[in-house]
Amino acid sequence: MAVKVSLRASRLACERDDRWLFRALDLRVEDGDILRIEGANGSGKTTLLKLLTGQLPPTEGRIEWHGEPLARSREAFLSQLLYVGHAPGVSAALTAQENLAWAAAMAGVRAPVPDLERALEAVGLAGFEDIPARQLSAGQRRRIALARLELVPRPLWILDEPFTAIDREGVAWLERRLVAHGDAGGAVVMTTHHTFHANGRVDSLLLGEAA
Protein backbone atom coordinates (compact mmCIF):
# COMPACT_ATOMS: atom_id res chain seq x y z
CA MET A 1 0.00 0.00 0.00
CA ALA A 2 1.23 3.46 -0.82
CA VAL A 3 2.45 5.67 1.97
CA LYS A 4 -0.33 8.04 2.93
CA VAL A 5 1.37 10.27 5.42
CA SER A 6 4.83 11.63 4.97
CA LEU A 7 5.30 14.91 6.76
CA ARG A 8 8.83 16.01 7.35
CA ALA A 9 10.23 19.15 8.92
CA SER A 10 13.89 19.95 8.82
CA ARG A 11 15.90 22.64 10.62
CA LEU A 12 12.64 24.27 11.63
CA ALA A 13 12.90 27.49 13.60
CA CYS A 14 10.28 29.90 14.78
CA GLU A 15 10.68 33.33 16.23
CA ARG A 16 7.91 35.15 18.01
CA ASP A 17 8.21 38.58 19.58
CA ASP A 18 12.02 38.57 19.29
CA ARG A 19 12.30 35.24 21.05
CA TRP A 20 13.23 31.89 19.55
CA LEU A 21 10.54 29.37 20.38
CA PHE A 22 12.58 26.58 18.87
CA ARG A 23 15.50 26.26 16.50
CA ALA A 24 16.84 23.46 14.35
CA LEU A 25 13.86 21.25 15.01
CA ASP A 26 13.71 18.07 12.96
CA LEU A 27 10.62 15.98 12.83
CA ARG A 28 9.17 13.21 10.75
CA VAL A 29 5.69 11.78 10.79
CA GLU A 30 4.76 8.77 8.72
CA ASP A 31 2.06 6.11 8.57
CA GLY A 32 1.40 4.60 11.97
CA ASP A 33 3.24 7.27 13.98
CA ILE A 34 1.74 8.85 17.05
CA LEU A 35 3.72 11.90 17.99
CA ARG A 36 3.15 13.78 21.21
CA ILE A 37 4.54 17.30 21.48
CA GLU A 38 5.25 18.29 25.04
CA GLY A 39 6.61 21.39 26.62
CA ALA A 40 5.92 24.09 29.16
CA ASN A 41 3.20 26.65 28.56
CA GLY A 42 4.39 29.13 26.00
CA SER A 43 7.05 26.83 24.61
CA GLY A 44 5.49 26.98 21.17
CA LYS A 45 3.44 23.78 20.95
CA THR A 46 0.45 25.38 19.26
CA THR A 47 2.74 27.44 17.06
CA LEU A 48 4.47 24.27 15.91
CA LEU A 49 1.11 22.77 14.97
CA LYS A 50 0.28 25.93 13.04
CA LEU A 51 3.56 25.61 11.18
CA LEU A 52 2.88 21.96 10.44
CA THR A 53 -0.59 22.75 9.09
CA GLY A 54 0.78 25.53 6.92
CA GLN A 55 -1.11 28.28 8.74
CA LEU A 56 2.11 30.06 9.66
CA PRO A 57 5.30 30.23 7.64
CA PRO A 58 8.37 29.07 9.58
CA THR A 59 11.07 31.66 10.25
CA GLU A 60 13.66 29.17 9.06
CA GLY A 61 13.68 25.61 7.81
CA ARG A 62 11.32 23.72 5.58
CA ILE A 63 8.32 21.49 5.87
CA GLU A 64 7.68 18.84 3.25
CA TRP A 65 4.65 16.78 2.46
CA HIS A 66 5.61 13.71 0.41
CA GLY A 67 8.87 15.43 -0.48
CA GLU A 68 7.22 18.58 -1.82
CA PRO A 69 7.32 21.88 0.07
CA LEU A 70 4.11 22.25 2.03
CA ALA A 71 3.19 25.54 0.39
CA ARG A 72 3.24 23.90 -3.03
CA SER A 73 1.31 20.77 -2.10
CA ARG A 74 -1.19 22.59 0.06
CA GLU A 75 -4.33 21.24 -1.56
CA ALA A 76 -3.19 17.62 -1.48
CA PHE A 77 -2.07 18.09 2.11
CA LEU A 78 -5.34 19.64 3.31
CA SER A 79 -7.37 16.83 1.76
CA GLN A 80 -5.47 14.38 3.96
CA LEU A 81 -5.58 16.44 7.14
CA LEU A 82 -7.99 16.51 10.04
CA TYR A 83 -7.22 19.35 12.43
CA VAL A 84 -8.86 19.98 15.77
CA GLY A 85 -7.57 23.24 17.11
CA HIS A 86 -7.34 24.85 20.50
CA ALA A 87 -10.78 26.34 19.97
CA PRO A 88 -12.98 23.41 19.00
CA GLY A 89 -14.63 25.08 15.99
CA VAL A 90 -18.09 24.52 17.39
CA SER A 91 -20.58 27.34 16.99
CA ALA A 92 -22.61 27.95 20.15
CA ALA A 93 -25.74 28.81 18.18
CA LEU A 94 -25.86 25.50 16.31
CA THR A 95 -26.85 22.08 17.58
CA ALA A 96 -24.34 19.28 17.91
CA GLN A 97 -25.56 17.70 14.70
CA GLU A 98 -25.56 20.93 12.70
CA ASN A 99 -22.05 21.71 13.86
CA LEU A 100 -20.85 18.31 12.81
CA ALA A 101 -22.62 18.46 9.45
CA TRP A 102 -20.94 21.78 8.69
CA ALA A 103 -17.55 20.51 9.79
CA ALA A 104 -17.93 17.54 7.47
CA ALA A 105 -18.91 19.82 4.59
CA MET A 106 -15.87 22.01 5.24
CA ALA A 107 -13.75 18.91 5.13
CA GLY A 108 -15.36 18.13 1.79
CA VAL A 109 -17.01 14.94 2.96
CA ARG A 110 -20.61 13.87 2.49
CA ALA A 111 -22.27 13.23 5.84
CA PRO A 112 -25.79 11.77 5.79
CA VAL A 113 -27.77 12.00 9.02
CA PRO A 114 -27.22 8.34 10.11
CA ASP A 115 -23.46 8.88 9.87
CA LEU A 116 -23.71 12.04 11.95
CA GLU A 117 -25.75 10.23 14.58
CA ARG A 118 -23.30 7.36 14.65
CA ALA A 119 -20.36 9.73 15.11
CA LEU A 120 -22.09 11.61 17.91
CA GLU A 121 -23.02 8.34 19.58
CA ALA A 122 -19.39 7.22 19.41
CA VAL A 123 -18.30 10.27 21.40
CA GLY A 124 -21.05 9.77 23.95
CA LEU A 125 -23.40 12.48 22.71
CA ALA A 126 -26.34 10.25 21.76
CA GLY A 127 -29.48 12.13 22.74
CA PHE A 128 -27.76 15.52 22.55
CA GLU A 129 -27.97 15.83 18.75
CA ASP A 130 -30.56 18.58 18.74
CA ILE A 131 -29.35 20.64 21.67
CA PRO A 132 -27.60 23.92 20.84
CA ALA A 133 -23.93 23.79 21.76
CA ARG A 134 -24.52 26.89 23.89
CA GLN A 135 -26.30 24.66 26.41
CA LEU A 136 -23.61 21.99 26.43
CA SER A 137 -20.59 21.88 28.70
CA ALA A 138 -17.06 22.62 27.56
CA GLY A 139 -16.30 18.90 27.56
CA GLN A 140 -19.34 18.13 25.46
CA ARG A 141 -18.38 20.82 22.94
CA ARG A 142 -14.93 19.31 22.74
CA ARG A 143 -16.62 15.95 22.08
CA ILE A 144 -18.55 17.47 19.18
CA ALA A 145 -15.23 18.49 17.69
CA LEU A 146 -13.77 15.04 18.36
CA ALA A 147 -16.75 13.41 16.64
CA ARG A 148 -15.03 14.54 13.43
CA LEU A 149 -12.46 11.85 14.07
CA GLU A 150 -15.25 9.29 13.59
CA LEU A 151 -16.89 11.05 10.69
CA VAL A 152 -14.15 12.40 8.46
CA PRO A 153 -11.75 9.73 7.26
CA ARG A 154 -8.32 11.31 7.02
CA PRO A 155 -4.94 9.67 7.51
CA LEU A 156 -3.26 12.59 9.29
CA TRP A 157 -4.72 13.92 12.49
CA ILE A 158 -3.26 17.06 14.03
CA LEU A 159 -4.83 17.74 17.39
CA ASP A 160 -4.19 20.64 19.73
CA GLU A 161 -4.72 19.56 23.35
CA PRO A 162 -7.40 16.99 22.48
CA PHE A 163 -7.67 15.77 26.07
CA THR A 164 -8.69 19.16 27.47
CA ALA A 165 -12.02 19.31 29.29
CA ILE A 166 -13.13 15.74 28.64
CA ASP A 167 -13.86 13.33 31.48
CA ARG A 168 -11.98 10.17 32.43
CA GLU A 169 -14.14 7.90 30.32
CA GLY A 170 -13.73 10.21 27.36
CA VAL A 171 -9.96 10.29 27.83
CA ALA A 172 -9.84 6.49 27.80
CA TRP A 173 -11.94 6.39 24.65
CA LEU A 174 -9.86 9.01 22.90
CA GLU A 175 -6.66 7.23 23.84
CA ARG A 176 -7.98 3.97 22.39
CA ARG A 177 -9.18 5.82 19.31
CA LEU A 178 -5.80 7.44 18.69
CA VAL A 179 -3.94 4.17 19.08
CA ALA A 180 -6.46 2.42 16.82
CA HIS A 181 -5.92 5.12 14.21
CA GLY A 182 -2.18 4.62 14.39
CA ASP A 183 -2.58 0.85 14.18
CA ALA A 184 -4.77 1.23 11.12
CA GLY A 185 -1.96 3.08 9.39
CA GLY A 186 -2.93 6.65 10.22
CA ALA A 187 -0.70 9.21 11.84
CA VAL A 188 -1.38 11.49 14.79
CA VAL A 189 0.43 14.64 15.87
CA MET A 190 -0.85 16.22 19.07
CA THR A 191 0.11 18.53 21.85
CA THR A 192 -0.76 17.18 25.26
CA HIS A 193 0.53 16.62 28.77
CA HIS A 194 -1.50 13.45 29.01
CA THR A 195 0.42 10.25 29.71
CA PHE A 196 -0.82 7.39 27.60
CA HIS A 197 -1.80 4.03 28.98
CA ALA A 198 -0.02 2.37 26.09
CA ASN A 199 2.84 4.78 26.35
CA GLY A 200 5.24 2.65 24.34
CA ARG A 201 3.14 3.36 21.28
CA VAL A 202 3.74 7.09 21.48
CA ASP A 203 6.79 9.11 20.47
CA SER A 204 7.46 12.28 22.36
CA LEU A 205 8.98 15.54 21.33
CA LEU A 206 9.92 17.93 24.09
CA LEU A 207 9.92 21.60 23.20
CA GLY A 208 11.63 24.37 25.08
CA GLU A 209 14.88 22.70 26.13
CA ALA A 210 16.67 21.89 22.93
CA ALA A 211 16.43 25.52 21.86
Next chain:
Amino acid sequence: MSANSGGSTTGRGEEIGLWAGCVAQVRRELKIARRRGGDLVNPLMFLALVVVLFPLGISPEPDLLASVAPGLLWVAALLAMLLSLDGLFRGDHEDGSLEQMLLSPLPLPVLCLAKVVVHWLLTGLPLALCAPLLGVLLALPGAGYLALMLSLALGTATLSLIGAIGAALTVGLPRGGVLLSLLVLPLYIPVLIFGAGAVKAAIEGGMAGPALALLGALLALALAAAPFAIAGGLRISVNG
Protein backbone atom coordinates in the same frame (compact mmCIF):
# COMPACT_ATOMS: atom_id res chain seq x y z
CA MET B 1 -17.78 4.09 22.45
CA SER B 2 -15.98 1.93 20.01
CA ALA B 3 -12.32 2.26 19.30
CA ASN B 4 -12.37 -0.22 16.48
CA SER B 5 -14.54 1.45 13.89
CA GLY B 6 -11.38 1.38 11.83
CA GLY B 7 -13.01 3.36 9.07
CA SER B 8 -10.64 6.21 9.54
CA THR B 9 -8.62 5.16 6.57
CA THR B 10 -11.10 3.21 4.47
CA GLY B 11 -13.46 4.33 1.77
CA ARG B 12 -16.09 5.90 4.03
CA GLY B 13 -16.72 9.59 3.60
CA GLU B 14 -17.52 10.18 -0.01
CA GLU B 15 -16.16 13.49 -1.29
CA ILE B 16 -18.52 16.34 -1.98
CA GLY B 17 -18.18 19.11 -4.50
CA LEU B 18 -17.68 22.79 -4.07
CA TRP B 19 -21.35 23.50 -4.55
CA ALA B 20 -22.38 21.26 -1.64
CA GLY B 21 -19.78 22.98 0.51
CA CYS B 22 -21.24 26.38 -0.35
CA VAL B 23 -24.76 25.18 0.38
CA ALA B 24 -23.61 23.91 3.78
CA GLN B 25 -21.96 27.25 4.48
CA VAL B 26 -25.05 29.23 3.49
CA ARG B 27 -27.34 27.01 5.56
CA ARG B 28 -25.08 27.35 8.57
CA GLU B 29 -25.01 31.14 8.31
CA LEU B 30 -28.78 31.33 7.94
CA LYS B 31 -29.31 29.12 10.98
CA ILE B 32 -26.90 31.11 13.13
CA ALA B 33 -28.52 34.37 12.04
CA ARG B 34 -31.99 33.04 12.77
CA ARG B 35 -31.01 32.00 16.28
CA ARG B 36 -29.29 35.29 17.03
CA GLY B 37 -32.40 37.12 15.82
CA GLY B 38 -31.60 40.56 17.21
CA ASP B 39 -28.61 41.19 14.97
CA LEU B 40 -30.89 40.92 11.97
CA VAL B 41 -33.14 43.77 12.99
CA ASN B 42 -30.35 46.12 14.07
CA PRO B 43 -29.46 47.63 10.67
CA LEU B 44 -33.13 48.13 9.85
CA MET B 45 -33.77 49.75 13.22
CA PHE B 46 -30.82 52.04 12.68
CA LEU B 47 -32.08 53.13 9.28
CA ALA B 48 -35.60 53.64 10.59
CA LEU B 49 -34.40 55.68 13.59
CA VAL B 50 -32.29 58.00 11.46
CA VAL B 51 -35.11 58.57 9.03
CA VAL B 52 -37.70 59.13 11.76
CA LEU B 53 -35.51 61.50 13.79
CA PHE B 54 -34.22 63.54 10.91
CA PRO B 55 -37.41 65.51 10.14
CA LEU B 56 -37.82 66.16 13.87
CA GLY B 57 -34.34 67.64 14.06
CA ILE B 58 -34.35 69.66 10.83
CA SER B 59 -37.78 70.59 9.61
CA PRO B 60 -40.88 68.66 8.57
CA GLU B 61 -41.17 70.74 5.38
CA PRO B 62 -41.83 68.27 2.51
CA ASP B 63 -39.85 70.21 -0.10
CA LEU B 64 -36.74 70.33 2.02
CA LEU B 65 -37.07 66.68 3.01
CA ALA B 66 -37.63 65.59 -0.57
CA SER B 67 -34.43 67.28 -1.66
CA VAL B 68 -32.29 65.57 0.99
CA ALA B 69 -34.14 62.23 0.98
CA PRO B 70 -31.96 60.35 -1.57
CA GLY B 71 -28.71 61.30 0.10
CA LEU B 72 -30.05 60.78 3.60
CA LEU B 73 -31.48 57.34 2.89
CA TRP B 74 -28.26 56.28 1.23
CA VAL B 75 -25.98 57.59 3.98
CA ALA B 76 -28.12 55.93 6.65
CA ALA B 77 -28.18 52.64 4.74
CA LEU B 78 -24.41 52.78 4.25
CA LEU B 79 -23.81 53.35 7.97
CA ALA B 80 -26.27 50.60 8.83
CA MET B 81 -24.26 48.20 6.65
CA LEU B 82 -21.05 49.36 8.28
CA LEU B 83 -22.43 48.69 11.75
CA SER B 84 -23.39 45.15 10.85
CA LEU B 85 -19.97 44.25 9.46
CA ASP B 86 -17.88 44.14 12.60
CA GLY B 87 -19.29 40.82 13.68
CA LEU B 88 -19.08 39.15 10.28
CA PHE B 89 -16.09 36.94 11.09
CA ARG B 90 -15.67 37.64 14.80
CA GLY B 91 -17.81 34.81 16.13
CA ASP B 92 -16.20 32.30 13.79
CA HIS B 93 -12.77 33.51 14.82
CA GLU B 94 -13.50 33.13 18.51
CA ASP B 95 -14.97 29.65 18.39
CA GLY B 96 -12.38 28.25 15.99
CA SER B 97 -14.72 27.75 13.03
CA LEU B 98 -12.63 30.15 10.99
CA GLU B 99 -9.60 27.92 11.46
CA GLN B 100 -11.60 25.02 10.07
CA MET B 101 -12.55 27.11 7.04
CA LEU B 102 -8.92 28.07 6.47
CA LEU B 103 -7.88 24.42 6.61
CA SER B 104 -10.65 23.21 4.37
CA PRO B 105 -9.63 21.68 1.06
CA LEU B 106 -12.44 23.73 -0.51
CA PRO B 107 -11.26 27.08 -1.89
CA LEU B 108 -11.46 29.74 0.81
CA PRO B 109 -12.57 32.62 -1.47
CA VAL B 110 -15.69 30.70 -2.43
CA LEU B 111 -16.52 29.89 1.18
CA CYS B 112 -16.08 33.57 2.03
CA LEU B 113 -18.29 34.58 -0.87
CA ALA B 114 -21.02 32.29 0.46
CA LYS B 115 -20.76 34.02 3.83
CA VAL B 116 -20.95 37.47 2.26
CA VAL B 117 -23.95 36.50 0.14
CA VAL B 118 -25.81 35.54 3.31
CA HIS B 119 -24.75 38.79 4.96
CA TRP B 120 -26.20 40.74 2.05
CA LEU B 121 -29.40 38.66 2.04
CA LEU B 122 -29.92 39.42 5.72
CA THR B 123 -28.90 43.09 5.82
CA GLY B 124 -28.64 44.71 2.39
CA LEU B 125 -31.71 43.16 0.84
CA PRO B 126 -34.03 44.00 3.77
CA LEU B 127 -32.69 47.57 3.68
CA ALA B 128 -33.45 47.81 -0.03
CA LEU B 129 -36.93 46.38 0.47
CA CYS B 130 -37.82 48.62 3.41
CA ALA B 131 -36.29 51.83 2.06
CA PRO B 132 -39.44 52.84 0.08
CA LEU B 133 -41.45 52.81 3.32
CA LEU B 134 -38.94 55.15 4.87
CA GLY B 135 -38.90 57.19 1.68
CA VAL B 136 -42.55 57.97 2.35
CA LEU B 137 -41.58 59.42 5.72
CA LEU B 138 -39.17 61.74 3.93
CA ALA B 139 -41.69 62.72 1.26
CA LEU B 140 -39.55 61.17 -1.47
CA PRO B 141 -41.16 61.97 -4.84
CA GLY B 142 -42.85 59.01 -6.51
CA ALA B 143 -40.42 58.82 -9.39
CA GLY B 144 -37.56 57.92 -7.07
CA TYR B 145 -38.81 54.71 -5.46
CA LEU B 146 -37.80 52.20 -8.09
CA ALA B 147 -34.36 53.76 -8.48
CA LEU B 148 -34.00 53.79 -4.69
CA MET B 149 -34.71 50.09 -4.36
CA LEU B 150 -32.57 49.09 -7.31
CA SER B 151 -29.64 51.26 -6.32
CA LEU B 152 -29.76 50.02 -2.74
CA ALA B 153 -30.00 46.38 -3.81
CA LEU B 154 -27.00 46.71 -6.11
CA GLY B 155 -25.06 49.07 -3.88
CA THR B 156 -25.46 47.20 -0.59
CA ALA B 157 -24.14 44.04 -2.25
CA THR B 158 -20.98 45.95 -3.15
CA LEU B 159 -20.84 47.37 0.37
CA SER B 160 -21.09 43.85 1.84
CA LEU B 161 -18.25 42.61 -0.33
CA ILE B 162 -15.95 45.56 0.32
CA GLY B 163 -16.81 45.66 4.00
CA ALA B 164 -16.02 41.97 4.36
CA ILE B 165 -12.45 42.71 3.28
CA GLY B 166 -12.16 45.18 6.15
CA ALA B 167 -13.85 42.75 8.54
CA ALA B 168 -11.40 40.04 7.50
CA LEU B 169 -8.41 42.30 8.04
CA THR B 170 -9.54 43.43 11.49
CA VAL B 171 -10.94 40.17 12.86
CA GLY B 172 -7.84 39.45 14.92
CA LEU B 173 -7.84 42.85 16.62
CA PRO B 174 -9.57 43.28 19.96
CA ARG B 175 -11.40 46.47 18.96
CA GLY B 176 -11.32 46.44 15.21
CA GLY B 177 -14.54 48.39 14.74
CA VAL B 178 -13.03 51.85 14.38
CA LEU B 179 -10.21 50.66 12.18
CA LEU B 180 -12.73 48.79 10.05
CA SER B 181 -14.67 52.00 9.42
CA LEU B 182 -11.51 53.88 8.51
CA LEU B 183 -10.42 51.13 6.15
CA VAL B 184 -13.62 50.70 4.19
CA LEU B 185 -15.20 54.17 4.19
CA PRO B 186 -12.99 55.53 1.39
CA LEU B 187 -13.96 52.53 -0.72
CA TYR B 188 -17.63 53.10 0.09
CA ILE B 189 -17.66 56.63 -1.26
CA PRO B 190 -18.06 55.79 -4.98
CA VAL B 191 -20.97 53.51 -4.14
CA LEU B 192 -22.59 56.30 -2.14
CA ILE B 193 -22.11 58.86 -4.91
CA PHE B 194 -23.56 56.71 -7.65
CA GLY B 195 -26.30 55.28 -5.41
CA ALA B 196 -27.62 58.64 -4.25
CA GLY B 197 -26.99 60.00 -7.73
CA ALA B 198 -29.25 57.37 -9.31
CA VAL B 199 -32.14 58.28 -7.01
CA LYS B 200 -31.61 61.99 -7.51
CA ALA B 201 -31.49 61.59 -11.27
CA ALA B 202 -34.77 59.64 -11.22
CA ILE B 203 -36.47 62.31 -9.12
CA GLU B 204 -35.31 65.15 -11.30
CA GLY B 205 -36.72 63.45 -14.33
CA GLY B 206 -33.39 62.40 -15.72
CA MET B 207 -32.20 58.88 -16.31
CA ALA B 208 -31.21 56.70 -13.40
CA GLY B 209 -29.82 54.16 -15.85
CA PRO B 210 -26.21 55.33 -16.16
CA ALA B 211 -25.70 55.58 -12.40
CA LEU B 212 -27.31 52.17 -11.90
CA ALA B 213 -25.10 50.73 -14.60
CA LEU B 214 -22.06 52.09 -12.81
CA LEU B 215 -23.29 50.55 -9.56
CA GLY B 216 -23.64 47.27 -11.42
CA ALA B 217 -20.11 47.61 -12.75
CA LEU B 218 -18.81 48.27 -9.23
CA LEU B 219 -20.64 45.18 -8.04
CA ALA B 220 -19.18 43.06 -10.82
CA LEU B 221 -15.71 44.29 -9.98
CA ALA B 222 -16.22 43.64 -6.27
CA LEU B 223 -17.64 40.16 -6.96
CA ALA B 224 -14.60 39.27 -8.99
CA ALA B 225 -11.93 40.66 -6.71
CA ALA B 226 -13.29 40.86 -3.17
CA PRO B 227 -13.49 37.11 -2.38
CA PHE B 228 -9.75 36.77 -2.95
CA ALA B 229 -9.03 39.86 -0.88
CA ILE B 230 -11.27 38.56 1.91
CA ALA B 231 -9.52 35.18 1.90
CA GLY B 232 -6.11 36.86 1.93
CA GLY B 233 -7.17 39.17 4.74
CA LEU B 234 -8.39 36.26 6.82
CA ARG B 235 -5.14 34.38 6.37
CA ILE B 236 -3.17 37.42 7.46
CA SER B 237 -5.20 38.29 10.51
CA VAL B 238 -5.70 34.77 11.82
CA ASN B 239 -1.98 34.15 11.84
CA GLY B 240 -0.96 37.59 13.05
